[in-house]
Amino acid sequence: MSSERGRLIVVSGPTASGKSTLWRQLIKREGVDFSVSATTRNPRKGEVDGRDYHFVTHEQFQTWVAEGAFLEWAEVHGKCYGTLRAHVLQSIDKGNDIVLEIDVQGAGQLVDCDLPLVTLFVLPPSREILEQRLRDRGTETEEQIQRRLSIVEKEMSFAGDYQHQVVNDDFERMEAEVEQILGYRTEAC
Numbered sequence: 001m002s003s004e005r006g007r008l009i010v011v012s013g014p015t016a017s018g019k020s021t022l023w024r025q026l027i028k029r030e031g032v033d034f035s036v037s038a039t040t041r042n043p044r045k046g047e048v049d050g051r052d053y054h055f056v057t058h059e060q061f062q063t064w065v066a067e068g069a070f071l072e073w074a075e076v077h078g079k080c081y082g083t084l085r086a087h088v089l090q091s092i093d094k095g096n097d098i099v100l101e102i103d104v105q106g107a108g109q110l111v112d113c114d115l116p117l118v119t120l121f122v123l124p125p126s127r128e129i130l131e132q133r134l135r136d137r138g139t140e141t142e143e144q145i146q147r148r149l150s151i152v153e154k155e156m157s158f159a160g161d162y163q164h165q166v167v168n169d170d171f172e173r174m175e176a177e178v179e180q181i182l183g184y185r186t187e188a189c
C-alpha cells in the first residue's frame, strides 16, 4: 500500500493487436490491477464472469448508466462496454495502478477526468498481420471478423490522441518498452 495515488493505465488498439496479451502481462506485477469492465456481449469460450468481464443484461447496463456507475462507457461492435467507477477509484486510492483495456471512444471520455492517466495505443506491424492474427484466433465468425476489420482503420486514426504509441512487432520488445514507459523498469530496451 502506498501513500501516493495510483494511475489509470489506458490500453487501446485495434482488434487482435496484442493489447490483451500486454495487459495480462502487466497485471502480473504486484500493485497493478485490472479494471474488469461490464459488457452486454456474450462470454467467449474460456471467459469467466467477474474475471474477464461482468457479463450483464442490457437492462442492468442501462441501470448502471443511469446511476452514474460508469467512469466511461461506449457501444463497440454493437454491444455496450463500460468501466466501473468504484472499482477504479478503489485501486488508485490504495496506490495501485489499474489497467483499463478500453476502446478509443472510452479513452476519449477519460481525457478530462482529472485522474492520473497514462494512455497507450498498441499498433499491429501491418493490417495484413492483424487480419491473420484475428483469423488464427478462431474465436469469431466470418461476419464478426468482417465487422471488426471494418472499424480497424477508424480506430487506428485515433492512435495520435494517445500519449504513447507502441508497435507490436515483437511482443517481448514491446512489453519492455511499455514497462519502461510506465516506470516499471529503468534500463533502456
Ligand code: 5GP
Pocket: 012, 013, 015, 037, 038, 041, 072, 073, 074, 076, 077, 081, 082, 083, 101, 102, 103, 104, 105, 106, 107
Ligand atoms: P472484446 O469484445 O473483444 O473483448 O472487446 C471489444 C472492444 O471493447 C475492445 O476494443 C475493448 O478494448 C473494448 N472495451 C472493453 N471494455 C471496455 C470498456 O469498459 N469501455 C470501453 N469504452 N471499451 C471497452
